[in-house]
Amino acid sequence: MTRPLAAGLLLLAALAGTALFAAAVAPLGWLDPLRIDVERVLAPPSRAHWFGTDGLGRDVLARTLHGGAASLGAAGLATALALSVGAALGALAGSAGRTGDALLSRTADAFHAFPPLIAALALLGAAAAPLTGLPAGSRVGLVVGLFYWPGPFRFVRAETRRLAASPLADAARAAGARRARVALLHLLPQALLPLLAPAPFVAGGAVLAEAGLGFLGVGIRPPAPSWGNLLADGFYFVESAWWIGLFPGAFLFLAVLGCFLAGEGLRRRAAPSQDI
Numbered sequence: 001m002t003r004p005l006a007a008g009l010l011l012l013a014a015l016a017g018t019a020l021f022a023a024a025v026a027p028l029g030w031l032d033p034l035r036i037d038v039e040r041v042l043a044p045p046s047r048a049h050w051f052g053t054d055g056l057g058r059d060v061l062a063r064t065l066h067g068g069a070a071s072l073g074a075a076g077l078a079t080a081l082a083l084s085v086g087a088a089l090g091a092l093a094g095s096a097g098r099t100g101d102a103l104l105s106r107t108a109d110a111f112h113a114f115p116p117l118i119a120a121l122a123l124l125g126a127a128a129a130p131l132t133g134l135p136a137g138s139r140v141g142l143v144v145g146l147f148y149w150p151g152p153f154r155f156v157r158a159e160t161r162r163l164a165a166s167p168l169a170d171a172a173r174a175a176g177a178r179r180a181r182v183a184l185l186h187l188l189p190q191a192l193l194p195l196l197a198p199a200p201f202v203a204g205g206a207v208l209a210e211a212g213l214g215f216l217g218v219g220i221r222p223p224a225p226s227w228g229n230l231l232a233d234g235f236y237f238v239e240s241a242w243w244i245g246l247f248p249g250a251f252l253f254l255a256v257l258g259c260f261l262a263g264e265g266l267r268r269r270a271a272p273s274q275d276i
Contacts, residue, residue: 005265008200011258015068015251022065031062033225042241052243054233064248067225070137071210072255074220077141078148078206079199085145086152087195093153094160094191105157112150116205117212119147124218136220144209151198159191197266204259211252227252 022031037057045052051060093104111119120143134142213219214228215235222229227248234245 002265002268004261005269008258008261008263008265011254012262015255015258016072018065019069019072022062023069026062026066031059031065033058033063033066034223035059035062042237044241045243051247052241054241054244055237060230060244060247063225063230064227064251067227067230067248068251068255070220070224070226071207071214071228071252074137074141074144074210074226075203075206077138078145078210079203081142081145082148082202082206083152083195083199086149086154087156087192089149090153090156091160091191094157095164101157104153108150108153111147114147116144116147117209120144120209120213121216121218124213136224137226140210140213140219141206144206144213148202148206148209151202152195155194155198156191159194163190197263200259200261200263200266204256204263207252207255207259227255 022033026032035058037053039057040049040053041057042055043049043053043057049059049061051064054060054063089104089108093101093108096104120140123143123146124139210219210226211228211231214221214226214230215232217229217232219228220226222233230248231245231252234241234248237244
């Protein structure tokens with residue numbers, strides 16, 4: 001395991017572990033993100049509140065850790081959706097004929113042309129009614145994931161096209177299997193390895209997109225914390241209470257850094273000869 005990969009995975013595991021710990025101890029009265037203390041409004045970092053308090057006296061440490069659980073959960077759902085859709089469509093495109101490949105590839109180009117944050121913002125507004133029954137994190141994760149599948153699609157498509165001329169594919173077609181069956185059951189499992197390389201980068205982009213939606217007020221909304229809406233809170237107190245936005249921003253930075261370190265480590269494992 002390369003050093004960037006190990007460092008990235010360790011960083012992501014630490015962030016996920018602290019979020020799970022906060023969720024586990026909240027019922028015991030510790031790290032409650034919703035507890036209001038009017039006597040400690042905008043209190044700076046101290047022994048009682050390591051990250052200070054916000055405009056309602058809520059503990060910023062508790063809200064940052066619980067916000068990490070919400071943000072990482074939504075980003076994880078978006079990543080899983082993007083990888084699943086990209087892998088399935090990439091396998092179909094790589095094994096389809098020229099017309100099918102061109103249709104799916106142009107569809108991927110069309111999705112890739114839209115900035116994910118702007119597209120997700122528009123979709124959340126246009127499809128608000130059908131999505132209202134879903135939890136906020138799931139709603140954001142599904143919408144963000146819809147615009148991150150073109151990257152995985154291209155990786156799997158390229159690998160599937162290489163495998164389509166292999167003896168395995170020839171044997172499946174000779175046995176009477178249809179193209180879709182050959183693509184999904186025979187070629188896709190062999191083409192999944194290249195999918196590991198872009199997965200952390202997709203996750204990092206999803207974390208940023210979720211935070212951006214929360215900052216704009218269309219993601220996970222208060223009083224439930226997320227890194228995005230915590231940064232929005234900090235924006236209004238940037239001069240008088242710098243700690244409200246600093247610590248969620250630092251955790252967001254560490255999460256994205258962990259994703260990109262893991263992605264760089266996987267890239268080096270896949271192509272060690274390209275290291276400089």
